[in-house]
Amino acid sequence: MTLLNTAILMLATALGAALVTPPGPQGDSARDALNLGRTHDQALYDAFNAGYRLTPSGIVDSVEVITEFRRAVLIVREHALQGEYSFTANDLASALAPYRGTVTFIAQLRLHPLNTYAAPPAYDLYVRTGPETKPVAAPAIKRDPVYPPGSLGPGSSMIGVRLEASFPRADIADVPEPTLIVNDEHGAIVWQTRIDLARFR
Numbered sequence: 001m002t003l004l005n006t007a008i009l010m011l012a013t014a015l016g017a018a019l020v021t022p023p024g025p026q027g028d029s030a031r032d033a034l035n036l037g038r039t040h041d042q043a044l045y046d047a048f049n050a051g052y053r054l055t056p057s058g059i060v061d062s063v064e065v066i067t068e069f070r071r072a073v074l075i076v077r078e079h080a081l082q083g084e085y086s087f088t089a090n091d092l093a094s095a096l097a098p099y100r101g102t103v104t105f106i107a108q109l110r111l112h113p114l115n116t117y118a119a120p121p122a123y124d125l126y127v128r129t130g131p132e133t134k135p136v137a138a139p140a141i142k143r144d145p146v147y148p149p150g151s152l153g154p155g156s157s158m159i160g161v162r163l164e165a166s167f168p169r170a171d172i173a174d175v176p177e178p179t180l181i182v183n184d185e186h187g188a189i190v191w192q193t194r195i196d197l198a199r200f201r
Contacts (some may be wrong), residue, residue, distance in 0.1 A: 029069060030089035037076025038085065048073065052200060059110045060182060060191040061160065066104040067169075069201045072096055103197060104166040107182055108146060109190070111160050120145045120161040124183040127167060127195070129175035136172060138165035173197045 039045055052070055054063040066074070075095050079087040107125055111117065120143040127136040146160035163182070172178045172195070182191040 030072070030092060033069060033072035033092065034076050034087075034089065037073045038080045045077070054180070054193055054195070056191070058191055061108045061110050063105065063107045063180070063191075063193075065195075065197075065200055066106065067197075067200050068096060068099060068102070071099055071104070099166070101169055102166045103169040103172065103200075104164065105180055107163045107191070109161050109163070109182065111158055113159070115158065117158055120158065121185040123161055123163055123185060123190075124181075124187075125163045125165045126181055126183075127172050127175075128177070128179040128181050128192075129172075130177040133175060135181075136167055136175075136178075138167055141165045169197060 036045065036048060049064075049070075052065045052067070054065065056062050072092055075092060076087060079085075105125060109123060111121070123143065125141055126138065129135060142162075142164040144162040144164075145154075145158045146162055147156050148159050151157075178195050178197075179192055180195050181189055184190050
């Protein structure tokens with residue numbers, strides 16, 4: 001076989017592999033996610049997650065960022081805790097398919113202890129892009145009630161609300177001044193912070 005034929009065969013093999021491999025984290029990223037999700041070093045795992053937390057203030061008790069890579073680690077961790085160590089990089093790519101190209105923010109807010117909400121209030125979470133550009137709104141915002149520890153859930157008084165919203169990462173990464181905003185049900189800003197997605201893997 002000539003050198004040219006060998007090169008063509010190698011190229012065809014590589015292209016074929018690329019076509020049958022599901023999109024998503026591959027190579028080093030997939031390997032890192034699998035290793036980190038399965039680690040027995042709890043301090044390492046906790047430190048990794050801590051790096052994705054933003055600084056809360058006021059009635060906002062916590063805010064965290066879930067990138068594609070962090071979501072991959074969380075998915076692997078969930079399978080590892082169930083003893084599913086046969087979960088592969090291809091399985092991971094398939095599980096990540098619905099979240100490809102997105103970044104998710106989760107904020108938990110504290111409600112007034114004497115609140116009378118029957119359902120989670122319509123707090124909002126969006127990204128302001130700059131003084132002269134349109135904000136980035138999430139296609140949907142998930143609002144879940146938070147109940148006190150030991151309560152029976154629905155029927156008990158809410159102590160907080162958990163907001164979760166996903167955005168196209170490119171819509172945030174490509175703007176000059178991305179700022180994550182949380183509004184109350186009256187439209188007043190209760191918390192905000194500049195976000196730099198470049199610092200999150």
